Amino acid sequence: MNHSVVTEFLILGLTQSPSLQGILFVVFLFIYLVALLGNMFIVVAVVYNASLHTPMYILLLALATVDIICTTTIIPKMLWAMLTSKKTISYGGCMSQLFFFTWSLGAEMVLFTTMAYDRYVAICFPLHYSMIMNHHMCVALVSIVMVIAVTNSWVHTGLILRLNFCGPNTIDHFFCEIPPLLALSCSPVRVNEVMVYVADITLAVGDFALTCISYAFIVAAILHIRTAEGKRKAFSTCSSHLIVVSLYYCPVIYTYIRPASSYTFEKDKVVAALYTLVTPTLNPIVYSFRNKEMQTGIRNVVSLLKL
Template identity: 45%
Template structure:
């Protein structure tokens, strides 16, 4: 079939969340607010970790990368949606659509990998605290994050090239607010068997590995916590991973509704709502979850804000 695009399609039409004119201003204001809160919140987390020497630990190194991934993740889809609403133009170019697909897949899988890496960090901290400094060395932390970026960049490139090889029908309307892989496959006139096979093999395998790592690490964590004799000790140990567990549940719960639910129970509207949850809502909630439940982050953010105020005056 070759890697070149087999059709003369030059653009797609993103139908967005609603085609009702009276709802466009509400959607624009809502998603602009959510986007600004998400970007500012995650950037504050990154800035707090960089400027506070007490936060230069493996756990916060991974958290800074997660916040960076969240910022890039939400910036892949929401700005284009806001621009379409503002200009009342639903068009996205063919190249822009494939670029959006590439970066979306990169950051959604990167987030899954980082959550699995963070689970390993909590496993070592709780189950093997005496060996934590030795095991979670700076070299290993950089290696884990770098490997996550490289593997997911290659994985996203594979699916983007395969999508580029498909031919598309005359109907270029995508019933979504961004170029996701499933809506694009549904527009293909060619047999997408190879694409679907690789989605379930490479994407499914990567997702399965992340989920299995999370299950195994947390199984050991909970068993270790149960062996702690004092109730205070159990609460303290569990508090170190409660924020991460909340983010994991929110992210994987909503993403699985989109990609792994039976086709007979799915609809375009349900997929869109679930997509909003894990592409927009989850990145916005992550900074709040980590900052509200973490004394170190709250203390660092407070110092950061007070220092900025003093410099302003």
């Protein structure tokens, strides 16, 4: 089907040191459980509480869903490899992992921009917020996010499927990502590199710029708040959002804007951990758990579970 003699790949993981495998297993199991449970609480809280059926929380629901898919696509397989030392993944499994990870990567970047726009409208145009961010606008924004994410994923996965893999089959990474796969291909990868570069400029750099512009307008509006306490709370929220967004965008831009020949996988694995593992864990804490309405919604869910 793909004219490839490689039927499975060997994923080396984060480290080859046996002494570190046990420590890393515990660390990443903890990270996965925190990310999974935190994002699942958001999903259940938003779905269960009618008071949270607003554009802001619908976008948070979408972000939590994307984070669950992202971490579940990568971490369970990595944990299984650490536990059993079975580091192989089938060609089809690798392509599936690549598709869902690339989908979640594109969806998260566009969602960050969409959420920044939502906050921009809420703070800069509070009297017109309900008119601008109505139900139809919310559905349209989420639909656009999904279309962009699926298109981005199909393009990159489809281009990888056209490549020949003649050996070696060792992926020097902890999951199937585009850069290490391009390094293994025995076919020309110029088209793949160009499309990765285009996606990085349009999605990563473009969305990051739009997000920063939205927050710049938000900060300008905050400066007009009269009370010092109001300014402090608003700046605290904006700064925490921007830190998490930067932790996501900057490593993504760094990873995908370079040609395959320049990848240094030992360093790139650590960089990839920021946007695949750290950010999905921080998102619930930064975007949701500090919010009083979300806290009330989660308490309602916990109360329901106790019954």
